[in-house]
Amino acid sequence: MKKNEVPQDEGNLSKSNMKELMYATDENGEYTTALSTGWEPKTIALSNSIDDINERVAEAKSQVKNGEVSPIVYFMELHKMDVGILASYVEMWKWRVKKHFKPKVFKGLSDTVLSRYAKAFNISVSELKNFKAD
Known part of the structure; x- marks a missing residue:
């Protein structure tokens, strides 16, 4: 996924002012890191667990x-x-x-x-x- 597409959904991490490090591609197609406050499917799965x-x-x-x-x-x-x-x-x-x-x-x-x-x-x-x- 592209760096500007990294999910920033409300989730367990955003409630605790934490962010998750994710890999994404920049405008040159190179891998880089980006911070995410959450991703709804992951939040639902974590909550269910x-x-x-x-x-x-x-x-x-x-x-x-x-x-x-x-x-x-x-x-x-x-x-x-x-x-x-x-x-x-x-x-x-x-x-x-x-x-x-x-x-x-x-x-x-x-x-x-x-x-x-x-x-x-x-x-x-x-x-x-x-x-x-x-």
């Missing part, structure tokens, strides 16, 4: 409150992780991490294991153990 993430976090919180899953699931969703990413952060097999999603198993975890999760979530072991989904 954020809504999906918020729904998943709320669902995980509800499941923790109902005793269906451990707080690990909530913090995993809150930090936008999946099982594979979390497993790599805590240096455990995915099947082991999934096992820790069970409240009964979670209650039996040692502080050493919980500290790996706490470090990945940037919280204390106490916060992880005593999380109340109210």
Whole structure:
């Protein structure tokens, strides 16, 4: 796209006075950079993704409150992780991490294991153990 055609739609970036660096061509057909405040399709897609993430976090919180899953699931969703990413952060097999999603198993975890999760979530072991989904 040409430099004068770089989108300047209202979006998440324009609300925070930020701009995105994009590549465009100048009047000589050479590649250059230009700043954009947003592009409507990208803003819609980003907004939908954020809504999906918020729904998943709320669902995980509800499941923790109902005793269906451990707080690990909530913090995993809150930090936008999946099982594979979390497993790599805590240096455990995915099947082991999934096992820790069970409240009964979670209650039996040692502080050493919980500290790996706490470090990945940037919280204390106490916060992880005593999380109340109210």
